[in-house]
Amino acid sequence: MNPLFGDDMVERPAVELPEGAHHVPGWLTLEQQRWLVDRFHQWRQGPLPIRSAKIGAHEMSVRTVCLGWHWRPYQYTRDAVDVNGNRVLDFPDWMVRLGRKALVAATGDPHAGDEYTPDAALVNYYDETAKMGMHQDKDERSMAPVVSLSIGDTCRFRFGNTQHHNKPYQDVDLVSGDLFVFGGPSRLAYHGVTKVHPGTAPEGCGLEHGRINITMRVTGLST
Ligand SMILES: O=C(O)CCC(=O)C(=O)O
Numbered sequence: 001m002n003p004l005f006g007d008d009m010v011e012r013p014a015v016e017l018p019e020g021a022h023h024v025p026g027w028l029t030l031e032q033q034r035w036l037v038d039r040f041h042q043w044r045q046g047p048l049p050i051r052s053a054k055i056g057a058h059e060m061s062v063r064t065v066c067l068g069w070h071w072r073p074y075q076y077t078r079d080a081v082d083v084n085g086n087r088v089l090d091f092p093d094w095m096v097r098l099g100r101k102a103l104v105a106a107t108g109d110p111h112a113g114d115e116y117t118p119d120a121a122l123v124n125y126y127d128e129t130a131k132m133g134m135h136q137d138k139d140e141r142s143m144a145p146v147v148s149l150s151i152g153d154t155c156r157f158r159f160g161n162t163q164h165h166n167k168p169y170q171d172v173d174l175v176s177g178d179l180f181v182f183g184g185p186s187r188l189a190y191h192g193v194t195k196v197h198p199g200t201a202p203e204g205c206g207l208e209h210g211r212i213n214i215t216m217r218v219t220g221l222s223t
């Protein structure tokens, strides 16, 4: 028998993710996406310019501007000593609330966000050729979940295991408006972005080219 809502009619079949990892397709409305893109354009005005972080002598292809704490490999500081020495922007209160809502949406647990107070965000911009190699987010001292929001072009996000950057991993398409959360036993899973699909940003998301990804984290550092 053909089920009425069989897998064949679901545009994006759910991928089986390890415990602690959650993907919520289309979590942000287009209006919310546009509003976040406007914030992005403000953040990149300064006091810190958006820049490619350097891993040794190698510049990352992604460009990043931070909120709350400034990240450079492999540490967080309030002042961007590797850029222009200026102090990083404050972490906005609305983003704390958004992070809490994201955890509730991702887990289905109405209390999942109660204790969550992210204090750092990396706001990454990918042009059509940018990628991010497999890595763990482990510069934080807290194991609270990472909340990730995507806007603009679709990317191929690779979400792996906590042991090494090889298989097993799952490839997930992160589309404009998608939420992805990794916490619990998946908090230190290796992950990366293998490809951005140019020209896939939906009309009305506020971004015509490229992809913005915001990851909120709890650094566990004090002021
Ligand atoms: O762009 C993404 O979806 C992932 C970004 C990421 O892993 C990071 O900023 O550490």
Ligand SMILES: [Fe+2]
Pocket (backbone or CB within 6 Å): 135, 136, 137, 191
């Ligand atoms: Fe990461």
